[in-house]
Amino acid sequence: MSSGRGTGRIRRRLTLGTAVLAAAVLLALAGPGTSSAQAVDGLCAGRKVRTLPFSTGRVDVFKSRGYVCAVAVAKRTGARKSMSVSVKARGGRPARDKGRYSHHAGPVTVHAGHRCVWVKGRISGRGVSSGWILC
Template sequence: MFGTAGLAAALLLALAGPGAGTAHAAALAGPCAGHKVRTLPFSTGRIEVFKTRGFVCAVTIAKRPGARKAMSVSVQARGSRPARDQGRYTHRAGPVVVHAGNRCVRVTGKVSGRGASSGWILC
């Protein structure tokens, strides 16, 4: 269940250093810490984007939870590789957290083959 997201979290903590652990742990508590900065609706669900202290977190939430369906969420800070979570989930994909600092981010998400993309935001 936490395969890709867990790997991304471990990688983030290893690369970010000692001060980032607290912010990252807080980002995973809610599913995302901070304030909601965007909601990107689409026909089968929505992407919610949160920001706190230079970290951007996103989740994809199914419009109709229940049966397992293909879902994904991705967050990419400009100049970095995207962090992703994808699989077959009943309610949501993510959270996925990246340290963006003051860089733009691009967020994408899908539920059952339909989805949305933000383009470059939060610049």
């Protein structure tokens, strides 16, 4: 007769298999319906260092290896509206994106190195201006 050690091992494997299956199902269900925040995060490389909120949206600022990237995201998506976003490194020219978009303007990227940057964003006539940041 067996000592019962094999039964415990089988239970652990079944429990682990069930947990992996449940995680896979959750990932499959969450995958197609990713939120707009996750979709915007994929537009710029690096890590998010600032979020500049305003009444009609926000500007997300990312930094990676001396580059700064920004995206203006509308609070309400759907209809096209006037949007713009710009990033300027101190002493340089701004990178801009301006137009009529339904979801976001940008991404725009500048090489800042260790210099300060000025970020601006506007959606439907409302906006934000950061002043010199990331110094």
